[in-house]
Amino acid sequence: MNTGVKITAFAAAVAATFAAAYGVGAVVDPVTPDRQPAAHAPHDRQPSARPGAGGAAGDGRADVVPAGLQISQAGYTLELRTPRVTAGERAELRFAVRDEEGRLLTSYRREHGKELHLVLASRDLVTYRHLHPTRAADGTWSTPVTVPTAGSYRVFADFTPAVEGAAGLTLGADLAVSGAYRAPGLPEPATTATVDGYTVTLDGGLTPGRPSELTLSVARKGRPVTDLEPYLGAYGHLVALRAGDLAYLHVHPDGGPGDGVTEPGPGISFTTTAPTAGAYRLFLDFRHDGVVRTAAFTVRADGAAAAPRPADGERERDAHQH
Numbered sequence: 001m002n003t004g005v006k007i008t009a010f011a012a013a014v015a016a017t018f019a020a021a022y023g024v025g026a027v028v029d030p031v032t033p034d035r036q037p038a039a040h041a042p043h044d045r046q047p048s049a050r051p052g053a054g055g056a057a058g059d060g061r062a063d064v065v066p067a068g069l070q071i072s073q074a075g076y077t078l079e080l081r082t083p084r085v086t087a088g089e090r091a092e093l094r095f096a097v098r099d100e101e102g103r104l105l106t107s108y109r110r111e112h113g114k115e116l117h118l119v120l121a122s123r124d125l126v127t128y129r130h131l132h133p134t135r136a137a138d139g140t141w142s143t144p145v146t147v148p149t150a151g152s153y154r155v156f157a158d159f160t161p162a163v164e165g166a167a168g169l170t171l172g173a174d175l176a177v178s179g180a181y182r183a184p185g186l187p188e189p190a191t192t193a194t195v196d197g198y199t200v201t202l203d204g205g206l207t208p209g210r211p212s213e214l215t216l217s218v219a220r221k222g223r224p225v226t227d228l229e230p231y232l233g234a235y236g237h238l239v240a241l242r243a244g245d246l247a248y249l250h251v252h253p254d255g256g257p258g259d260g261v262t263e264p265g266p267g268i269s270f271t272t273t274a275p276t277a278g279a280y281r282l283f284l285d286f287r288h289d290g291v292v293r294t295a296a297f298t299v300r301a302d303g304a305a306a307a308p309r310p311a312d313g314e315r316e317r318d319a320h321q322h
C-alpha cells in the first residue's frame with residue numbers, strides 16, 4: 001500500500017470512528033440529545049490540551065497530558081528558587097508561581113484546607129513528602145525540608161488559582177539532591193505496606209484508562225484501626241506517580257469525615273484513573289494518634305489503555321489494514 005492510499009484509509013477510519021462516537025453518544029445518552037459529543041475522554045481537573053491550545057485536534061484522539069510533567073501549563077509557571085539541596089541537611093525550599101504576565105500568583109483557592117499542596121518525590125520513587133509550605137504576601141512560598149538521600153527529585157505544586165474559570169493545576173520541577181547516590185530498583189508490586197508498626201493492605205487494582213476503586217485498610221498489631229483522624233478533611237490522602245516519568249495522578253477520596261456515611265477506618269476508599277499500562281507508586285498519608293504517616297505501594301496497571309472511542313472504531317481501522 002502506498003502512502004497516499006494509507007492516508008486515505010486512515011482518514012476514512014478516523015471519519016468512521018467519529019461517526020461511531022456520535023452514534024453511540026445518541027444511543028447511550030437519550031436524556032440529553034442536544035449534548036455535544038465528547039471531544040475528548042473525561043478527565044480530572046486540568047487537561048493540558050485546552051480547546052484552541054494547539055492540541056492534536058482533528059486526529060480524533062484525546063491529547064491529555066497527565067499532570068505534573070510540565071513546569072509551565074495553562075499560563076502558569078512554577079519557579080523553583082532552590083533547585084539544589086544537600087542530602088541529610090535541613091534546607092529551605094523556596095518557590096513561586098508566575099502567571100501569564102509574569103506576576104507572582106498571590107490568590108489561590110483552598111483545596112483540602114490548603115492553598116497549595118507540595119509533593120516531593122525521588123525519581124526512584126522511594127522517598128516521598130507531602131508538605132504545606134507557607135506563602136509570603138508577595139507570593140513566595142517556602143518550607144523547611146530535609147531530603148534523606150541524594151539523587152534526582154521532582155517537586156509538584158498542586159493548586160488552583162483563585163481566578164475566574166481557572167482549573168486545578170499540578171506543575172512539576174526537578175530538584176537535585178547532592179550526595180553519594182546508589183540507585184535502588186523500583187520496589188516490587190505488593191498489596192501490603194508497613195510503616196511505624198502499622199500495616200496497610202491494598203484492595204483493588206489499576207486498569208488503564210478506566211476509573212479504578214482502591215481501598216486501603218489500616219491495622220496496627222493485627223487489629224483494624226477504626227479511629228483514623230481526619231487529615232486535611234479526609235481520612236487519607238493518596239497520590240499516585242507513574243514509574244518512568246512521575247506523571248501525577250489525582251486521586252479522589254470516596255467520602256470523608258462528617259458525611260454521615262464514611263467510617264474512620266479501617267478502610268479508606270479512593271477512585272483514580274491510570275492513564276496507561278505500567279507501574280505506579282501509590283503513597284497514602286493517614287493520621288492516627290496525632291501523627292501523619294505514609295504507606296507506599298507499587299501497583300502495576302495491566303492491559304492496553306482503554307480506547308477513548310468505542311471498540312467499533314478500532315474494528316473499522318483494522319478493516320482498512322491489509
Ligand SMILES: [Cu+2]
Nearest residue numbers: 114117118131
Ligand atoms: Cu497537601
